[in-house]
Amino acid sequence: MMSEDPLSLRSPPVKILAAQLRKCCRAPGGQWQLAREEYGRPALAVPLVWMQGTVLSVDQDRLTVQIQDESGCFTVQGVDKVPKGRPCLIAGKYVMVMGLVLSCSPEPILRAVKMTALMDSVLNRNMWELEVEDLHRHLP
Template sequence: MNVVNESFALSSGGACQKPPVKVLSCQLRESSPSSGQGSSHVCFIRRWGGGRSDQLGLNMVWMQGTVLDVTDEQDTTVRLQDETGTFAVIGARNVPKGRPCLFKGNYVMVIGSIQSCSPEPVLRAIKITGLSENPMHRRLWQLEVEDLQEILP
């Protein structure tokens, strides 16, 4: 019998993978990368804040930022900026469509798999949602990242 912890999701290959972790772009840029299975990478980041010194290994992340640019070519690419730097998101055209949010200046959240950590973090989009309607999303983001990373094992 195969038991799966509820806090984990099954990947398309049937293997367990951790849920996305809230991170800032500087954490990925300064991370220690190692090749993962398939096309995603595992990055080992330092936890945000001063509480714990151990590292988190992750391949799925939740990031938030302001849309700087949208390139609508074959595989839509979005450049975003959070409080600590820029990052890119590829495959935005392939995520489920909700309310349009990929416009310059909009604040959005992105869940994606890490494709590279540096020199600029690159994610493959799984979900993108607009957050511009409530300015509290932007104001609280760094605190949310720190709080989550403090309690993760």
């Protein structure tokens, strides 16, 4: 697992889906890299990510949350130590998570930096996947 790097928190988070994160590989030096050949773009370092999805479960100690986006599941650890917006540690809530990437395979694992509940709207959910795709098509 990657240790927390204070420099990682200086970079803006990369919007990403669970399926994309699952395909990331470690580069020399330990950073996770997202291959973006399908968009005609070079690989992108993803130390800090922004993900959205529906809370599937919260462990009994409220330390770890299982979330699912349109492309798959991911785990968020350390949610007890971060600022949280509207109540978000509830199964069924649609949430935003910013976190440091700890692992990508077989299932992505993040260490939470921030977490908040979003409006539970079909538009929010449907637009997220398009927003992520648009970002990766245009981000150099």
